[in-house]
Structures are given as C-alpha cells and as structure tokens.
Amino acid sequence: MKETIIKVENLYAGYNSKAIMEDLCFDVKKGEIFVILGGSGCGKSTVLKHMTGLVPPVSGKILINGTDMVTAEGEKRNRLLQTIGVAFQNGALFGSMTVLENIMLPLEEYTSLPKDAIKAIAMIKLKLVNMEDSAYLLPDELSGGMKKRAAIARAMALDPAILFLDEPSAGLDPLTSASLDSLIMNLAEVLNISFVIVTHELESILTIADNTIILEKKTKGIIARGKPKDLKADKSNPYAYKFFNRNEGKAGFDIRQ
C-alpha cells in the first residue's frame, strides 16, 4: 500500500465564506496520478486553488505530508510550498525571461547551488519535457503545447513531491495532448511525483489517471470516486456514467422537435 501524501478532510470549498462544495474528503497517494473531474463551473479549480494555498477554503483541512496547508504560516508555509509545484492553465511563464531563466528562477531563489549547477538542473528539466532546444526562446515564441510543457518543467524545478496541473491538455491537438499524457506518466514513474490534475479530456483521463473523483454542482460534493475505467463501466451511477460515455447524454433544447 502506497503512503498517503495529501489528505483532504471535510473541505468546504468556496470564496468569501460561501461554500460551493461541501464536506469533501479524499486522499492522494505517493506517485499516484489523481484526477479531479466535474462539470464546468462546479468548483474544480477552486478546490485546486485551496490545495495549492492560493485561496483559503471556507473550512476544512488539507494535509500535505501531514502539515495543514490551510493554517500553515510564514516559514512553515514556505517550506510546504517548496514541496509542491503548480502548472497553470496558460502556462503563466514570465514573459520577460527565456524558458531556461523561468526554470532557473526558483532554483536561484531557494538553493545555494552554483550558477552552472542551476543551469544544468534546468537543462535536465527541459530534457525531461523534451524541450531542450527551446531553452533560449521567450514564452511568446512557444506554441500552446510547448508553453504547457515548459510550465510543467518550471513547476518541477525544485523537485516537488506533488505537481498540480490545471487543465493541462485544454486547447491542445490530440497528438500533443497524447504526448503530454505520456510525459505525465513518465514523470510519475521516473521521479515518483504525485500528480493532482484538473481536466476534462476523457481520453487522457482514461489513459493516465490512477484514481479520480467527480464533483457535482447540485449535490455540492463528490458524486463518484474510483478508477476511471471502473466508473466508465459502472451503470449504477448515472452521472458518472454519462460523464464517461458522453454520447448518451443530451443537453439543451433540441431544435429538431
């Protein structure tokens, strides 16, 4: 049994003390690819923001390696933040720096390594995401898929134990998306990193996810959890079944009637 790295307990997610998700409880294991699913606007990204410490939740605990992200402050919080990496939806690379400098930045700030060591580490990260040829390009000069890969490389700069990815394959073509999937699986295997991913891409979820939860707006909670393949086959949970077999659902007014 793998050890638990993130433990979310009774989390009420939302802004300004208004909860949009209530009483969420789930665990993420070490080296696991964990996917948070749910309809648009159900609060997936909010949960991710709580987990990465960007926005405090309404209430609840988010234990990362046993330390609560919600209450951690000062040096403790800083140390905690160094154990996680976040790749944002649009990359959020710093536009005035080259890709290499983007990755070197956290290493320069948080370690006492000599400059050539930092450069070498950054080059390894770029090699890991297969972007070593783009080291000296500015983010503006990258395509969407490259930006996401560079963002993952930057998120990995300090060898975090957990990587959070917000919609990594949104807006990518199937080939790029597939290569990103294999990159994620590769990293989970090689570096034993745990991934927490928010995504909509069914194909990618079925390929990469070890475990998943589906959030639903109406019930304000987790409507299904488990391995995606099991959920896809399980007809006893209609919402989850519809989610994974999307052809069977119908939405909106049918103009033909």
Added chain:
Amino acid sequence: MPQSNIDAPRVSLDTTDNAVTLVLSGRIDADGCAAVWKKTSEFIIKKTENLSGIPPFILNLENVNYFDTAGAALVSNINGLAKKKGWDKISIKGLNPEYSSLVKLSLDIDPLIHVENHSASLSFIEKKGDEFSDFLSDLGLFITFIGEITWALFTSLKQPFRIRWHETFVVAEKTGVDALPIVSLISFIVGLVMAFQAAIPMKMFGAEIYVANLIGIAMVRELGPLMTAIVLAGRSASAFAAEIGTMKINEEIDALTVMGFDPVKFLIVPRVIASTFITPLLTVFANLMGILGGALVILAFGYPIITYYNQIAGFVTWEDFAGGIVKCFVFGILIAATGCIKGYQTKQGPSAVGESTTSAVVSSIILIAVFDGIFSVVYYCLGI
C-alpha cells in the same frame, strides 16, 4: 533542520593505477549538491592530473540514500568533466534501481555543451540604426493613423447617429468629471504657489496687487490649458492605451474586425470626441481654481477680494481666454489620438501594454509641449 550522519552529503576521490573512483554518499538533493558541487569539480580536475594512463572512471553511488534531478545534474557535470579529461565513459557502481532512469538521463546530457543563444549581438551603430529605423516606421504609422482617425471623424460626422454616443458619454465622464478633483487641486496649488512666489519680490516695489494681473494672464493663456493637458495625458492617454492595448492582446480588436466593424470608428472616435470636448471644459475649471489660489495670497496680503477681481477683469481680455480654450481642443485631440494609437500599436507579450502606456504618456506630453510652442508663435503673429 539537523541532518543525520547518513544524510550528510559527502564526496571523495581515490586514484590508483587501476581505477579512479569517485564516491558520492548521503542525500544528493539541491542542498546536498550545493555542498559538494565545487569539491567534485576540483577533485576531478586536480587529483587526476598526475595519472600516467587513463584507468577506468568509476562513480560509486552505493551510499547515496536520496537522489533527484539536482543529483542528476551533478552526475551530468561529472560525466562532462571526465569526458573533457579524456575518459570516453564513466561506469556507475552500486546504483539503486529506483534512480537508474534519472542517472541514465543525466548521462545523456552534456551540461558543458549548452545550446547557445541564437540572437546575434549587434554593434553600437547597428543598434542606433535599428532604433532610428524603428522611430521612422513609428512616425510613419502615427501619421497614417492620424489620417485614418481624421477620415473616420469626418465620415462619422456625416452620419452622426452612427457614432456610439453612449460610450462617448461614458468616456467623457471618466476622463472629465472624474478628473475634476485632481485638475482643480493642481491648478489651485499652482495659482497659490505662483502668486506667493511673485508677491514677495513685488512687495519690495509696493506692486503686490499686480500679482493679480500675472496670475490672471498666466493661468488663462498658458498654465490652465497646459496643466489640464498634462494631467489628462497622465490620466487618460495612459488609460486609453492600456484599455485598447489589452483589447488588442485579447484579440478583441480582431473580433471587431471580423464582425465587420471598423475598430477606429468603434473604439477611437468616441474617445477622441469625448476628450476633445472635455479638455476645454476642464480648463475652464482649472483657470478658475488657479485664480482662486492667487486670491488666497492676495487676501493674506490684506487686499479685499473685489480689488483682486477688478484687477483681473480689467486686464485679462476675452481673446486671452478664447486663445487658451482653442488650444485645449487641439490638446484634447492629441491626448486621445496618441493614447488610442499607442494602444492600437501594442505588440504581443505581457510587457507590451506597459510599454505602450508609457509611450502614450511620453508622446502626448511631448506633442502637447510642441503644439503649445506653435500656438504661442501663431498667437504672437496674430497679435492675440
């Protein structure tokens, strides 16, 4: 955090005739690497100097109890240095299988051979030439744009109902009404300070009442319009540039174009109209506030307010006032046009909006100063 003995990163190098063995032990993460990086390089460079042949290079990782990409960078560096010293390859001993893929990856990379920065460095003359050609093309674009705006204004005047009046009034409120406090404050202070500074030397000649003439003419002809225009350049030209620049980056302007709208008519004309009519109105306030500031000083010198009023009313003519206001129409056009054009020319990238905002403020202030000079010469020739 206190490190236990096993965790402490260590490095040692044994050289015999049969083998060169580099032993790494402990926790080889970023901190561990930082501790042993320099030592490792020194060992490989110095301790292998007196070797007679090239015995096999062995990297012993038996006692490494943690290894991540920082460690991989160290191994890659060791590999690179060893290659430089003549070894074809290094063999790795005692590797924990958990880390084997990372080590394999590190041996694939040679950190000493970096991809070089492709952008060629330019000489001083090339750089200046580049800047000058940029300046010329900017100037060309600016003139073209002024033409485009003028044309859009004329065609809009033919069909005034097509002008977006609602947006025009919203912009007028933002640039005009909302700017009233700052324009009033600055003009009041300018009037007050100028009157005070002038009154001290003039008092020596018993001529302090003529401060009224000075304030009246200076505010109405020159300082009122100029201060208003500069405040608006800082406040509104920058806002226009940022607003339109952000729209450009978000492809909103492209969206307007493909919907068949003319972005110049849609975005720029309302702003130019609003700014053109609001600047003279603000200037009237600025003049008044400046004169009030002067009044405060005159009152402090013991003159009644009516004396101050009569002095100004008898000296400042309607031509002076009209001359100041006419200038403001031109300043208004300049401020809006510069702000909008700079916004419209925003390039891609996160710093682009900042650059166009700065350039909008700088350019509009320069244009205001230049046109103010032109007006002074023209008024002088016309005898106003």
